[in-house]
Amino acid sequence: MANTIKFQLIDVFTSEPFGGNPLAIFDNTESLSAEKMQKIAKELNLSESVFLTSSENDADVKMRIFTPGMELPTAGHPTIGTSYYLLKEKGIKPKKAKDLLLEQNIGKIKVQFEQHDKEISKILMEQPLPKFEQTFKDKKLVASLLSIEEEEISKDFPCRIVNCGNPFLMVPIQTLNSVKQLKLNNELFSEILDEIFITGVMAFTMETENKNHLTHSRMFAPHIGVPEDPATGSAHGPLASYIHNYNIADLSILSIGEQGYEMGRPSQIKMQIVQEDGKISKVLVGGSCVHMGSGEIRIPE
Secondary structure, three states: OEEEEEEEEEEEOOOOOOOOEEEEEEOOOOOOOHHHHHHHHHHHOOOEEEEEEOOOOOOOEEEEEEOOOOEEOOOHHHHHHHHHHHHHHOOOOOOOOOOEEEEEOOEEEEEEEEEEOOEEEEEEEEEOOOEEEEEEOOHHHHHHHOOOOHHHEOOOOOEEEEEOOOEEEEEEEOOHHHHHOOOOOHHHHHHHHHHOOOOEEEEEEOOOOOOOOOEEEEEEEHHHOEEEEOOOHHHHHHHHHHHHHOOOOOOOOOEEEEEOHHHOOOEEEEEEEEEEOOEEEEEEEEOOEEEEEEEEEEEEO
């Protein structure tokens, strides 16, 4: 015997079908164990799958986020995709305020949005404030990690771990052409992970495919089941914080980072830094979504 559970498939960080980062959302999953959730996520083999249950706190819903390899405390494209699903497809109204409140393993995440009739726009999550962690002073090592020459990494800015809920190694690359050539050295990455855990390597350049975009990036995280991610919201909060911290560009205005172009899944991730009294008070990340369809999967009892 087997039970059947339905899921929704949503492309996140895109306004075009078959772009962005696909997300599976399973609703009303109180009966599923964490072990079953992990197996389902591995079976679907998307960057992330989300499992929704009712929240025992004052949040609008509780969500658990799984990659094919592990559960995450928080993540960007699942948060934006889930918000779109709840607002657009389910038509829920926030319990206590104009913003959605989503309970995740890291805590409660606030999501801003605008609604005009049935249209939902400007979905932006507030990520945890950034923590600037370890600097990788050996740029030759980082270059070897990405199979490029040391000279292709910016001399002016550091390779540094920045954490807005998940720690990412930020690697500033000189040119778009260099970013296109990146290839992660998995053996070296495993050695680095033995010393310090990071969710992924976020390599970026200020040269872009679209002149209206601010950054072009690629993110690698094979150890959590994501060899390369087409759109990483949880890395764009740290990226925005990094760019702001080192005065590379003005992030007080809503800017767009592009990702996934090398994978044939072009993605556009909105990011913004809000300041109060000269300090970062909000890290905002968001984007558009497309509902691609639905399906079902059989779960053995």
